[in-house]
Amino acid sequence: MSWKTGTDSIALRLSALFTLVALLVFVLIGAALYQQVDKRLGLLPEAELEARYSVLESALTRYGTAEHWAKINAKLNLLSQEDKRIRFWVVSGNPGYEYGQPDEAIRKFSQGPEGMRDLHLAGQPYPLKVLVSRLPALAPRPPLTFLIGIDTETFGHTQHTLLVALISLAALGVVLASALGYWVARIGLKPLVTLSEAAQKLAPPRLSGRLQLSPLPPELSQFVTAFNSTLERVDLAYSRLEAFNADVAHELRSPLTNLIGQTQVALTRGRSAEHYFEVLQSNLEELERLRSIINDMLFLASADQGSKATALTSTSLAEEVATTLDYLDFILEDAQIRVEVHGDANVRIEKAHLRRALINLLNNAVQHTEPGQVIDVSIQADAEKVSLAVTNPGPTIDQEHLPMLFERFYRVDASRTNSGGNHGLGLAIVKAIALMHGGTVFVRSQSGSNTFGINLPT
Template structure:
């Protein structure tokens, strides 16, 4: 990948930018500390040199107080000034015979200041002089004078400037080098992630059986690959269920549509009596009712899948809701020649219409698999913050492999059995599960002791859904 094709939000570029910021911060801190230390050292050098020169001259200056002897001192000062052009001397006093250096008014005013090390700025020079001011007491014919020894700081300032330029230049070079090396290191470090990305791009429907390799991966990438593989497992399962769901939907819709088309075509082949047309229309109406029921159930499940929750909750007796549902199913129970016993009761916050729909589906499921003359048991229990409604019907045991799937849409233990008749289209238990989840509950099923039990658990107290 060339620089021109690197996206602006590339991780490699972001890491490179972080490297640049870190390098810049380090160089600024180190450069500032180094510059301050050198600046402090450079500031001490002229003061040390002035102290050393003054200590050599001090004994001579304080030993002679006649003009003849001071003439010799002046010659020595001239010689020292010639040897080192950076050094300048001034002697300021009340007697011109004991002055040196032709002090100007600016120098005379400066000499009247405090003794010690100070900076003197001369108009003809761009850099200050570091000047040591000392008081020499009167001696012989010489009155008290001020002795000034100064050193030009130009070389020190130039050294300081050169150091600053070098530090800034090295910092810029270091930052540029850190950016290039940081980008290179980031690209190398992200190669395993790029390999995982290429592997992931090869995984697409309908082939979802492949998985990312987790061998020899860094711990962070291995964790990511494991999570991605787990997500693929869920997607693969959902994709398989979706394919089966689509096939089941097509099958369930095809049967009533085929019946509608067939009956209508037969009725139109030749003239029929009004009574015959009435029978055809009545039969078509039943098939249309089946279609509407399937479509309504599918729309309800789609709404539940989008996170719909039961909101119009009322505290109600579950035994009373079961009794109301049994009254509604009275003719169905009578035709199937089965009876229902109800035991227990509990209070729970429910959406009445939805719970009754779930109870109808549970009881219909039990009626369809109960032999005439047998009894269906409904047990209502409360405990651990939940209430449960269990509907048990006598019948042959269901294989354990089928139990976790019985609440899936269109799932049938006997795949060869259509169950298209009788108004059953394979969505009843799926709707029960959706209603339980809308109430913040769950469903359960078990097959043991010659009975198959389907039910749901709901919170016994209102909760945020």
């Protein structure tokens, strides 16, 4: 999937969110507006009926003679002709005082309560709004029930037109909000598109570049800062990986070259059995060196995957140092070096791993100590950690090299190499073992002594 597809997807999602928000707003506002207008439209026929009745009320209640009733009939006829929406009925026990030819349905309706009511007539889709009023007898006129009704069809059509208009405007507003939302989203995502294009150019081995912080919105600036920080770590890891690969190739090439060279020389002509034995013995030493390098590399790879020390037992560090010194007794005797141990502490460790770290620390000290000198092993404990430090006399190491001494294949100079027993992974394994126990490593070099050690949690 290209970055354009991803950007379009985000823009479409934002546009959809804008559409949903706009739809919700238009629905809420439209519903409230329609409810208010519908309520006002519902009051219009009632207000018109009350206005009509107020005009006729005085004429209906002041006189009851037949001559006066004839004038009222004429006025009702005139009003009915002027406005076809208006209907009048007068229901009475005397047919001479009735109006509008009330049928059985009207007579039954007139018997209901006074006030505003809806009257549904057959064949009419909209009801009539009717005002029912009862008039007491006024000699010689009997009691009357006066009904004035208005057709609500016009008001119904108005309500329907309003509803259609609101729905149409809401639909148009939603479409506009969707289109404008998509346009705004595309504009808002433009800096992200620019960052994507810049990020695509950052690929090995060109990892030294960085994304520009300005001009960018604050949210993207935070992302770019985090991305650049990650890129720096990746760049450092990539550089270390390249150096590591080169060192591995160099370390493996030497014993392989020796194996091939010796074997080729041995095969150039016939040799004695004793000579072949010496060649095989020499090849075996080189193969052992290769196996050691490969085993160390596999161990470090396992540690890099987050492997932890699990078989922990509470152990005396002084006893473990003594056991390790017994194992290194011949090496110390050949080097004419003495080791002194000070202090002790119990700590939960995996013995096999810790002994391997101790062997590497002591071997490192022996390799850089002159005959007749003393290596000091110090064990100190406090509330948070237990420190085990191995100190040997020797030339001071420049401070710039100290942070790198526990890195793989790192050597200060050629004089600190040993093509036989040391292949540059010893201190890296010490660091890995410390991390597997939840600890750290440290190094100090001052006043003619060099100290390498580990801190383990209590």
